[in-house]
Amino acid sequence: MRDVATLAGVGVKTVSRVINGEPHVSAATIERVQRAVADLNFQPDLHAGNLRRTDRRTGTIGLLVGSVSNPFSGALHRAVEDRAAQRGVAVFASSLDDDPNQEEKAVDAFLKRRVDGLILTTIKPSQAYLLAEQRHGTPLVFIDREPTGLEADAVVSSNADGAAEATRHLIGYGHRHIAYLGDRPEIQTARERKRGFMEELGRAGIATGEVTIVEAVTDEAQAEAAVASLFTASTPPTAIFSAQNLITMGALRALRRLGAHRRVALVGFDDVELADLLEPGLTVVAQDAAQIGHRAAERIFARLDGAELESQTFVVPTTLIRRGSGEIRPS
Template sequence: MTIREVAEHAGVGTKTVSRVVNNEPNVAPATAARVRASIEALAWEPDAYAANLRRATTRTRSVGLLLGSVGNPFSATMHRAIEDVAVHRDVAVFASSLDDDPEREVAAVEAFVRRKVDGLILTCVADSQAYLADLVPPEMPVVFIDREPTGYAADSVHSANVEGARLATRHVLGFGHRRLALLIDRRGLWTARERERGFHLALEEFGVPLESATVIDGLSDQDAAERAVMTMLGSPDAPTAIVSGQNLITVGAVHGLRKLDRHHDVALIGFDDVELADLMEPGISVVAQRPAELGRIAAERLFASLDSGRRLAPEGVVVPVDLIPRGSGEIRPPRRHGR
């Protein structure tokens, strides 16, 4: 149960619920009574939210970390880097998985605030993070990692998504490919949209019509990516090169290519590195992110705010990516008949 649900039940805004919980003025008696009735009907425990504006100045020596999935190696590496910074300050890191669920995002933030963490490092998925203005105490620093927020001003640290996808796409275009496919997770994710934008920029640069390329979105895991590759390569005008939008999709694409015995004649380049990529045959070419650097910078920015005793002016940090050619991205397209 969240404050937003209480507000919807009572037919008011979240700020009105906040004022009622904190016994603030400027709320009509009838409205306040309706809010309290909703709190009771929904059995909502408002003490954590009410504590936001009454927060003690003492620190709890803990931070809340929300990641896409702690089981994903990319997220796990960022997690470890953040902990490495925090442990030297004797600060505990409470981590939670987002699993790209907007409701889990809000619930996780509420849980962190309830535990009175000193600051938040968040990967976001909801359409807007404007809810944080009502939920997070004004003195609590927030840093967004991997994705940029919407509707909320705070630090952000993320990879060069557009340029990275452009670099990957230009790489296979440079080897002669003109029938390309981009595989991404759902377009609702900021990273997916940014990487698709980089893909399109590279096609335009090489004079390849956008409509001649294939974009498959909504691939939430490696099994979905594997099925997409196997279906796509069965078409008459199948792509000769695949650009994968993230590491789990790359793994699925590898499985699909190998099941079809096409891993030596269809080029593949992934965004973000994958485990054992250098031991495959051919090795998997990637544009690698720097998750450890992302985590370190995010943690250092958070602690800089905590050390200053106030929220610093928001800044955006873009971390470069690295092209690692290993073989799969350097496969040339098949020669046309008569050439």
């Protein structure tokens, strides 16, 4: 705050009043202080007492996940907390809800609390807004999706390869008319899974005109409606690849409601709770959320311990789990 005050040509108390939105400060002074804050990349410190420690650490990290309603995000959170607890570090967690505006707000809230590092799932087209924070030494690790606009560590699943394996599996059981249900195309993982699906069709010599692509499916209700509409066509699909676990649940509900769950094959990306208890069991391409979270946390703590590491992307393999729904042959 003293640096901001010096640059703006005002007193420290004035800086405090501007930052806290107190009245009786002129517009010209507010502008000078805000410009100095931006130039110095100043973040108000909500835990100044912690910074009196010699290592200037707060014993916290910030974790931004896709959505708390998604079990995959919950598994990531648990994995990060497991590693953090071993070091006596607290985890501040927030949900992105795949909203670009929410991303920067959540990150800003973490930084105001002076977290020691950030583990982030992101959706904005660029994460270049974090360059100044990175230069100041805050370690960053991105999970589930790789960053753009800066070089940083990332831990992701083999999305394209996993989708290709699911598609190859369905083709191997004789399917040629396969429907694809995916999330919003601006989400990196959705693009990668669609790419794997389409490339595998090409390798099998299946024309894309023989498949149905449905994108921007964001929840179970939309997925259920989308699948129901597929079976109003004159040539409905004999198989479905659903590229996200919540979409899979909606697709499964629609198939069961239509009485088609034993004659239409279904493979989902990411595992679903109690999938093995369904009849038929649900075939999935499972992500290893625990390994993703553990690797991300370990990378953050290695950097906090002073390790000088080149930025690296770690790809965690997926696993095809056969349970029955993906092994139905076309009638």
